[in-house]
Amino acid sequence: MTQGRGVRLAMEAMILDRPGHELRAAEVAPPEPAVGQALVRVDACGICRTDLHVVDGELPDPKLPLVPGHQVVGRVTEAGTACETLRVGDRVGVPWLGWTCGVCRYCASGRENLCDQARFTGYGLDGGFAEQLAADERYCLPLPEGYPDAQVAPLLCAGLIGYRALRMAGEAERLGLYGFGASAHIVCQVARSQGRRVFALTRAEDLEAQRFALELGAEWAGDALARPPEELDAAIIFAPVGELVPAALEAVAKGGTVVCAGIHMSDIPSFPYELLWGERTVRSVANLTRRDGEEFLALAPQVPIRTHVETFALEDAQKALDRLRAGEVRGAAVLDLAGSGPRAPSERDASELGG
Secondary structure, three states: OOOOOOOEOEEEEEEEOOOOOOOEEEEEOOOOOOOOEEEEEEEEEEEOHHHHHHHOOOOOOOOOOEOOOOEEEEEEEEEOOOOOOOOOOOEEEEOOEEEOOOOOHHHHOOOHHHOOOOEEEOOOEOOOOEOEEEEEHHHOEEOOOOOOHHHHHHHHOHHHHHHHHHHHOOOOOEEEEEOOOHHHHHHHHHHHHOOOEEEEEEOOOOHHHHHHHHHOOOOEEEEOOOOOOOOEEEEEEOOOOOOHHHHHHHHEEEEEEEEEOOOOOOOOOOOOHHHHOOOOEEEEOOOOOHHHHHHHHHHOOOOOOOOOEEEEOHHHHHHHHHHHHOOOOOOEEEEEOOOOOOEOOOHHHHHOOOO
16 A cells, blocks of 8 residues: 555556556556656646547557556656766656657657657556556657646646747747647747737637637637638648648638647548648657757746646546546646545636746
């Protein structure tokens, strides 16, 4: 049995045994940090749509059995052999990218996010739906001050991937965000701080998401399959719906860019070349780099980004996934392992951050 969070006898974890099956609560032995790894006590772990893709079997060949979760906030409790930078007590974030080879042509050219040998937290490596995890210290990110654990967790994927997608969108003044969940609610704040005009596009019936977007500074919110009131300079698609690609191409002006930000998307239907013509561009965003993490986490308190979260206890991880799948989470879902328990989002979530 677990003898308190600081004693390594056993730990609670949520386990995926087979894709398409519900997570299983289990008491397991804590991980032993390997060379270059640190043992991290998990205080919070954000729940991401990528976790859904893993659990639902839409991403191939996960490690099994698997502890999901890749937006991990915690404290170092043990620095393994050859750890050079982390110390016991350091507060760190553990993101999706968990290991790369460091020597291939992608790693050598600053594109470690494309490394063919890369391993990912909560997919090929056990993640943060547990009381502890072992993480490569090279991929443990320092976290900005002023953010409580639950509020900083969504920055580690929803924020990072959104930030990378925003950079891929270039200097677009009129920016469309397709799907308004965890990533979009963060990107909207960054884009507005840069003086961009934001247009939010959601399912026609999702009036709650549209209201949320307007609260965060979007100047218009409406049906993703209809044209916004003005041509867009760029669009970022967060919803994993291939049908949105031709819709976004139709909405962007000549020379515009459509960025597909998800790791998985349903098939893109055929569309007439006319939608692409005019030097429009469609591109994807793959994973993230440590540089993305360093830049974005330094930027977050300057905006300042205020995340809206709904917290869940560790044992309610499956419930949280189900709510996310159903589109019932406003902002981001986060597992809170530090003891505050489940609670609904509130104005305090949006305003308690420093910056």
